[in-house]
Amino acid sequence: MRKISFLMAFLITGYILGIWNFLVLPKYYINFGLKGFLISLIPMLIALFLIYSEAESTKRTRYLIYELFFKISRTPALIFVLIMFLLVILGITTYYSSYSLIYIFGIGAKYVPVIALGTILLSVILLLLAKGKTLEVISVLSVLFVLFAILSAIIIRNQAISAVTAPQAVHYMNNAVSAITSFDQPLSLKGVLYMLISVLVSFGLGAGVYYVVGSFTPEELDLKKVLAAVFVLQILLSFAAAFTVAYSLGAAYQGFGKAFHNPNIPAEESMKLYLGFQNLKEYATNSEKSPMASIEVFYSIPYVLKGNIANADRLIYLLMLSLYFAGLTTIIVLIEMGSQILSEVMQLGRSRSLTLVAILGLVLSATMVVSDIRTMFVVVPFSVGALVAAVEAYPLLSSELAHNRGAIGGVILLLFISGIVSLYFAFRAPGTPVKIGALLGLVLFVPVLMNSMLMKTRR
Known part of the structure; x- marks a missing residue:
């Protein structure tokens, strides 16, 4: 039983602790400090409440996700929203x-x-070869990811403290580091909203994963303990990533300063270092800049570390591998859970459903090489993520599932309001790709209009 609890904990951990812990959440831990952290606990607890409720609903009833949406909530169309x-x-x-x-x-x-x-x-390949050992594979990758992320933060801190000596660079670095543990950082309404949405997105709501997880969770497993461990790891990893960015800021400033005063370094390279520093600086000081526009700033770190930190190459490998493993564990879970949902909906075998989900995911990721298309897709979770999470939670209002319908209803209402506000900001944002991305997010809800038809065809 302990082994199952351990493996389930890492399954959920591997899914939740993904790229957003590196690319988005550190921004708000630096900008808002401990006040922001305390506020972020609200959406964290809301997310954990929904995760627990969704997993428990299928754990208790032993319904598969499509059966639950069709037989109990009578909303089979919603599952297509979750799949997309x-x-x-x-x-x-x-x-x-x-x-x-x-x-x-x-x-x-x-x-x-x-x-x-x-x-x-x-x-x-891992999913097909592992078969019944999928949980073990995800657990190993999750452990590697956690270890690499923490080691990266510690090494960057130690190297930055010893290598960053320029007074202005030390000033920028110390300001960013102290901001993380400060209660004096100012808050902004728009920035706090972005933080709340980012936290919800980071917990992986809206994809139906937790309903599927609950359907094969042993009855004797205490999900509350598992989620408590995930909660602690989520906080730990987010702080580690925040400190990584903060210490990198000093190296970035020192790097471009050296480059500008070194005639042997081409002007183009100096400008790249300068832009890297400016991106990191804005990331650490401008809370109102949308997370969609800040998501790629983390990738400035390898460039600014090179030549400014001892053993930079090894450190970059460690940092980027931790980010890769963070994504890989999420990808494995998404493909597995997506294939299970598709196999239920379309009556496909496991191999065919795995292949279909994998191909669709690959096509979407490949098109994101184009900058505008990438912006469009990245906007989707930050514009309609809260609305999709509300849709995902809607079946929990069914009398057969909800022991606390009032709380579920309140959370859904809160998600709906947050989603409408985030949509408003997306449509008001400059840039056509952002607006198209918000529209694309709304397109995900089109299947809802076909719910009556689906109910008739399934009878």
Whole structure:
């Protein structure tokens, strides 16, 4: 029983602790400090409440997800919303996970689709070969990811403290580091909303994963203890990533300062270092800049560390591998859970459903090489993620499932309001790709209009 609890904990951990812990959440831990952290506990607890409720609903009834949506909540159309959202998240995660490896291989961004193909193939092969050992595979990868992330943060801290000596660089670094543990950082309404949405997105709501997890969870497993462990790890990893960014800020400033005063360094390279510093600085100081626009700033770190930190190459490998494993564990879970949902809905065998989900995820990630298309897809979870989470939770209002319908209803209402506000900001944001991304997010809800038809065809 202990082994099962351990493996289930790492399954959920591997899914939740993904790329968002590196790319988005550190921004708010630095900008808002401990006040922001305390506020972020609210959406964290809401997310954990929904995760527990969704997993428990299928754990108690032993319904598969499609049966639950059809027989109990009578909303089979909603499952298609979840599938499409899952595929979008799979595409985004695959792209940004694969992107991290270009710094290890020393190649250009144009090779990301090739790496994405390898990542998808690796995930499918692991799932097919592992069969009943899938949980063990995810557990090993999750352990590696956690260890690499924490080690990276510690090493960057130690190296930055010893290597960053320029007074202004030390000033920027110390300001960012102290901000994380400060209660004096100012809050902004727009920034706090972005943080709340980012936290919800980071917990993986909206893809139907937790209903599927609950359907094969042993009855004697205490999900509350598992989620408590995930909660602690989520906080730990987010702080580790925040400190990684903060200490990198000093190295970034010192790097471009040296470059500008060194006539042997080309002006183009100096400008790249300067832009890397400016991106990190804005990431650490501008809370109102949307997470969609900040998501790629983390990838500035390898560039600014080179030549400014001792053993930078090893450190970059460690940091980028931790990011890759964070994404890989999520990808494996998304493909497995997506295939299970598709096999129920479309009556497909496991191999065919795995292949279909993998191909769709690969296609989406490959198209994201185009900047505008990438922006469109990244906007989706941050514009409609809360609304999709509300849709996902709707079946819990059924009398057969909800022991606390009032709390569920309140959470759904809160998610709905948050989703409407985030949609408003998306449509008001500059740039056509952002607006198209928000529209694309709304398209995910089209299947809801066909619910009556689906109910009739399934009778």
